Amino acid sequence: MLSGAAISFAHVVLPPGPAVAGSTYEAAFKVGHACKDARSTTGLTVRLPKGFVLQDVPARAGWKVDIDRGGASANGAVRWTADSPAQALAGDQKSEFVLRGTLPSAPGPLYFAVLQTCDVGSADWAQLPTGAAGEKLPFPAARLNVVAPGSAPVDASGVWVRAAVPGQSGTGGFMTLAAGVPLRLVGVATPAAGVAEVHEMKMEGDTMKMRAVPSLALPAGQAVELKPGGYHLMLMDLKQPIAAGGVIPLTLSFEDAKGAKSTLLVQAPVQAAPAGGAGAEGHKH
Numbered sequence: 001m002l003s004g005a006a007i008s009f010a011h012v013v014l015p016p017g018p019a020v021a022g023s024t025y026e027a028a029f030k031v032g033h034a035c036k037d038a039r040s041t042t043g044l045t046v047r048l049p050k051g052f053v054l055q056d057v058p059a060r061a062g063w064k065v066d067i068d069r070g071g072a073s074a075n076g077a078v079r080w081t082a083d084s085p086a087q088a089l090a091g092d093q094k095s096e097f098v099l100r101g102t103l104p105s106a107p108g109p110l111y112f113a114v115l116q117t118c119d120v121g122s123a124d125w126a127q128l129p130t131g132a133a134g135e136k137l138p139f140p141a142a143r144l145n146v147v148a149p150g151s152a153p154v155d156a157s158g159v160w161v162r163a164a165v166p167g168q169s170g171t172g173g174f175m176t177l178a179a180g181v182p183l184r185l186v187g188v189a190t191p192a193a194g195v196a197e198v199h200e201m202k203m204e205g206d207t208m209k210m211r212a213v214p215s216l217a218l219p220a221g222q223a224v225e226l227k228p229g230g231y232h233l234m235l236m237d238l239k240q241p242i243a244a245g246g247v248i249p250l251t252l253s254f255e256d257a258k259g260a261k262s263t264l265l266v267q268a269p270v271q272a273a274p275a276g277g278a279g280a281e282g283h284k285h
C-alpha cells in the first residue's frame with residue numbers, strides 16, 4: 001500500500017525555479033516513479049499549454065518521439081514511447097524527458113498536463129489548482145512560474161522571520177529559494193533593520209560560528225534552503241518591534257552569471273518558530 005507521501009513523490013514535475021516570459025525554456029519533466037501497481041513507465045505525453053511554442057525535442061535513446069505541433073484551435077503535444085518493454089523506465093528509476101520551446105510573453109503560472117502510461121495503467125498529471133486553502137491535488141499538472149522580463153527569475157517560499165524580544169539586537173530570516181537560471185543572492189534590505197546581511201553558520205573547531213558572506217550561490221533548478229543552523233538572513237540594528245503575527249518586507253538582491261542585477265520583494269511573516277516546529281534552537285551571535 002502506498003502512503004500519501006509515496007504518491008506525492010511520484011508526481012511528474014519540472015525543476016523548481018521560474019523562467020522569464022518570452023524566453024527559450026528547456027522543460028525537463030522529471031519522472032520519479034511508475035504508475036500505481038505498475039512496474040515501468042512505457043510512455044509519456046506532454047500537452048503543451050496555450051502560448052508555448054515548441055522548438056525541438058532532443059532525441060532519446062530507446063524511445064520514439066511523436067510531435068503534434070497543434071494549430072489555431074488545438075494545443076500541441078509531445079509523446080515519448082519506449083521502443084520495447086526492455087527500454088521502458090523501471091519503476092524505481094528516475095529520468096527526465098526534455099523538450100524546448102518559447103514561453104508566452106505574458107507572465108503567470110503555466111501548467112503542462114502530462115499523461116504517464118505504464119505497463120499497467122496510467123496516471124494523468126493534469127489537475128489544476130482551484131485556489132482552495134490547504135489543497136493537495138493527487139494528480140497535479142507540472143507547473144512553471146513564468147516571470148516578467150527584468151524581474152528576478154527566482155521563487156521564494158516558506159519565508160519567515162524569527163520574532164525578537166524587545167531589546168534584542170538581531171534576528172534571523174529564513175526561506176527556500178529556487179532560481180531558474182544560475183544566480184547569486186548578493187544582498188538583502190529591509191526598513192525593519194539598519195543592517196541586513198546574508199550569513200552562514202560554520203563549525204570552527206568545536207564551536208558553531210556565523211559570519212556574513214558576500215553572496216550565496218543559487219544553482220538553476222535547485223532549491224536552496226535558508227534555515228536555522230544554516231545559511232540565513234541576519235537582521236541587525238532593529239528599527240521596530242519584530243513580534244509574532246507581524247509582517248516584515250525583505251528586498252532580496254540577485255546577480256546572474258553576466259553580472260545583471262535583479263531584486264525580489266517578499267513579505268515575511270514573523271513567527272516564534274518555524275512552521276512545523278523543527279529547528280527551535282536559538283539564533284545568537
Ligand SMILES: [Cu+2]
Nearest residue numbers: 199210233234
Ligand atoms: Cu547570523
